[in-house]
Amino acid sequence: xxxxxxxxxxxxxxxxxxxxxxxxxxxxxxxxxxxxxxxxxxxxxxxxxxxxxxxxxxxxxxxxxxxxxxxxxxxxxxxxxxxxxxxxxxxxxxxxxxxxxxxxxxxxxxxxxxxxxxxxxxxxxxxxxxxxxxxxxxxxxxxxxxxxxxxxxxxxxxxxxxxxxxxxxxxxxxxxxxxxxxxxxxxxxxxxxxxxxxxxxxxxxxxxxxxxxxxxxxxxxxxxxxxxxxxxxxxxxxxxxxxxxxxxxxxxxxxxxxxxxxxxxxxxxxxxxxxxxxxxxxxxxxxxxxxxxxxxxxxxxxxxxxxxxxxxxxxxxxxxxxxxxxxxxxxxxxxxx
RNA sequence: CCGCUCUUAGCUCAGCCUGGUAGAGCAGCCGACUGUAGAUCGGCUUGUCCCCCGUUCAAAUCGGGGAGAGCGGACCA
Numbered sequence: 001x002x003x004x005x006x007x008x009x010x011x012x013x014x015x016x017x018x019x020x021x022x023x024x025x026x027x028x029x030x031x032x033x034x035x036x037x038x039x040x041x042x043x044x045x046x047x048x049x050x051x052x053x054x055x056x057x058x059x060x061x062x063x064x065x066x067x068x069x070x071x072x073x074x075x076x077x078x079x080x081x082x083x084x085x086x087x088x089x090x091x092x093x094x095x096x097x098x099x100x101x102x103x104x105x106x107x108x109x110x111x112x113x114x115x116x117x118x119x120x121x122x123x124x125x126x127x128x129x130x131x132x133x134x135x136x137x138x139x140x141x142x143x144x145x146x147x148x149x150x151x152x153x154x155x156x157x158x159x160x161x162x163x164x165x166x167x168x169x170x171x172x173x174x175x176x177x178x179x180x181x182x183x184x185x186x187x188x189x190x191x192x193x194x195x196x197x198x199x200x201x202x203x204x205x206x207x208x209x210x211x212x213x214x215x216x217x218x219x220x221x222x223x224x225x226x227x228x229x230x231x232x233x234x235x236x237x238x239x240x241x242x243x244x245x246x247x248x249x250x251x252x253x254x255x256x257x258x259x260x261x262x263x264x265x266x267x268x269x270x271x272x273x274x275x276x277x278x279x280x281x282x283x284x285x286x287x288x289x290x291x292x293x294x295x296x297x298x299x300x301x302x303x304x305x306x307x308x309x310x311x312x313x314x315x316x317x318x319x320x321x322x323x324x325x326x327x328x329x330x331x332x333x334x335x336x337x
Numbered sequence: 338c339c340g341c342u343c344u345u346a347g348c349u350c351a352g353c354c355u356g357g358u359a360g361a362g363c364a365g366c367c368g369a370c371u372g373u374a375g376a377u378c379g380g381c382u383u384g385u386c387c388c389c390c391g392u393u394c395a396a397a398u399c400g401g402g403g404a405g406a407g408c409g410g411a412c413c414a
Contacts, residue, residue, distance in 0.1 A: 155406070216374080248374050267374085290372080314373035 012036045015068040019273050020061070021183050021210040024193070028205040032178060036069040041178040044075035044118075044170060046086060049095035051102040051331055052231035053222065053274065054182060057209050059106055060277045061180055062113075072113045073174055074103060079118040080166060083159035084152050093117075102232060105334035106327075107278070121173055122166060130199055134165040137198045138191070146191045149184035168192035172201045179206040184221070210273065213264035218247040218254055222266065230324060232331030239328070243267070243321040248313040252303050267313065267320055268306065272299045275323045284311065284319040 010018070013033035023029045032039055043058050051059075062072050076096040082089050100115045121127060143161035151160050167188050171179055179189055186208050193203035211221040215228045222229055228242055247254075248267040256262050275282060276299040284294040284302075294311060296302045305311035 218375085244373070246374060250373090254375085263375095287372095312372065317373055 012068040015064045016207070018064065019209065019277065020207050022186065022208045024186075024189065024206045024208075029178075029207070032205065033068075036065075038069070038071060039177040040071045040073060040175060041065045041180055042073040042075055042171075042174055042176045043180045044077045044080065044167065045099065046081035046084060047076050047078055047092055047096035047099045049098040049102070050231050050233050050335065051099070051106060052229050053212060053270070054229070055103075056106060056327065057212065057273055058180055058182060059103060059108060060274065061207070061209055063107060063109075064277070065178070065180070066109055066112050070178070072108070073176065074100075074108070074113060074115050075118060075170060075174065076100060076115060077118045079122045080163055083157075083163045083166075084150070085157065085159070086152065093119075101334055102331050105330040106232075107330075116174065118166075118170070122170070127169065127173060130169055131162070131165055133199050134168060134195055135162070137195045138165060142191060146187040148187070150188070164188045164191055165195070168195055168204075171204045172196065177205065179204045181206070181208055183208045183211050210269070212269050212273065213247075213266045215242060215246045215266050217257075218249075218263035218266055219257055219261045230328070232328050232335055234328060234332070236321075236325050239325050240321045243317050243324065246317065248317060250309060250313055251307055267316060268303055270320060270324065271302060271316070274327060275320065278327060279323060282319060282323060284315050285322075286312075286315045290315065 011033075013030065016029060016033055016036070017023060041062065043062060045055060048055075062074070066072055076099060078089070078092045078096050081087070081092045086092060096117060103113070103115075104110050140161055143164055144156055146164040147156070147160050150163070164187075167185075168191060170176075171192060179185075179192070181189065186206075189204065189206040189208075192206075196203055214220050214222050215230070228245070230239060230242060234242070246267050247263070248265060252265055252268050254263040254265055271282075276296075280297060282296045282302070284296070286293055290312065294305065294315075302311065302316070306313065306316060
């Protein structure tokens with residue numbers, strides 16, 4: 001995954017696969033990359049009204065895909081959010097509109113992005129009957145496993161077993177060639193591959209982005225419900241404070257915790273998955289006494305410099321906060337309206 | 338519907354039997370040390386004790402009612 005973007009241009013395959021954690025399957029992706037023009041990719045989001053760094057990560061991939069020639073569908077999954085106990089249907093639908101505006105502010109090309117409300121088609125008769133057919137194909141245990149990383153609340157509701165089946169069905173109903181999601185979606189997509197052939201639909205091709213590690217510990221996934229996340233409602237000061245407190249050993253491969261839990265370096269992850277995909281060059285401002293400014297036009301040398309000690313974590317953090325703020329500023333302004 | 342168990346700090350739980358108005362660990366916050374964070378020291382904070390009614394001088398604790406969660410209710414006698 002070293003990439004040969006020395007000429008600043010990437011071919012379709014590289015645009016599709018850069019910064020992804022996993023692709024299912026490689027052969028299917030290669031087929032799509034051969035003629036991406038007019039192919040359709042989608043991501044579904046439970047409406048939240050305010051974009052956070054997790055949304056932004058898959059949005060970056062959508063931008064890559066648009067650049068590669070894909071058409072993009074963003075599913076504002078109001079019905080899913082409802083089934084996942086996220087509030088009243090009315091509240092959810094209101095936040096769905098705000099979320100759409102947030103995505104546009106973030107940088108999705110408005111003319112090439114189709115926003116679809118789940119309730120626009122998920123309540124149709126034929127959809128419902130197909131959903132029941134999938135219910136017949138799936139055990140409760142399987143549905144529950146698929147939801148393990150997605151569900152909210154402490155107890156499993158029947159609605160949450162229906163949820164992944166609807167995600168599977170959405171793919172053929174939206175006419176999608178590629179399903180995109182974070183790694184927490186992989187079990188849902190695997191379920192879709194297993195179950196859709198049972199109703200004479202194609203098993204979907206999917207692509208999963210990595211999950212950013214918890215900002216303060218580097219262990220586990222960054223959570224928006226608990227702990228620290230970065231979102232479009234953060235002020236510059238809040239971003240500075242959060243980045244300042246972030247876990248950042250001077251390496252890309254931190255030691256596991258005392259309990260043997262794997263850790264990542266979230267500061268580097270955000271540089272890799274959020275900053276470099278959106279900026280041509282990154283300037284790390286540094287006091288003269290430490291050697292003056294550093295300039296990078298891709299991620300790998302920055303990581304190498306941190307590893308070697310040439311780049312101090314404190315300076316890296318300063319730059320990270322600056323660029324994160326630039327990414328968030330348009331959404332923040334949009335929220336202020 | 339019936340039965341059993343559970344509900345106390347952000348989290349996991351102790352305390353309840355033998356009433357005297359609340360504790361531990363973890364988390365969090367603050368300082369020291371590091372040119373970041375973490376680790377390591379030092380210090381600190383936190384509560385409608387699920388809700389209502391009752392008994393009592395006094396209820397997290399006893400009694401009654403209610404709510405939520407978990408488990409069970411098959412067969413064979």
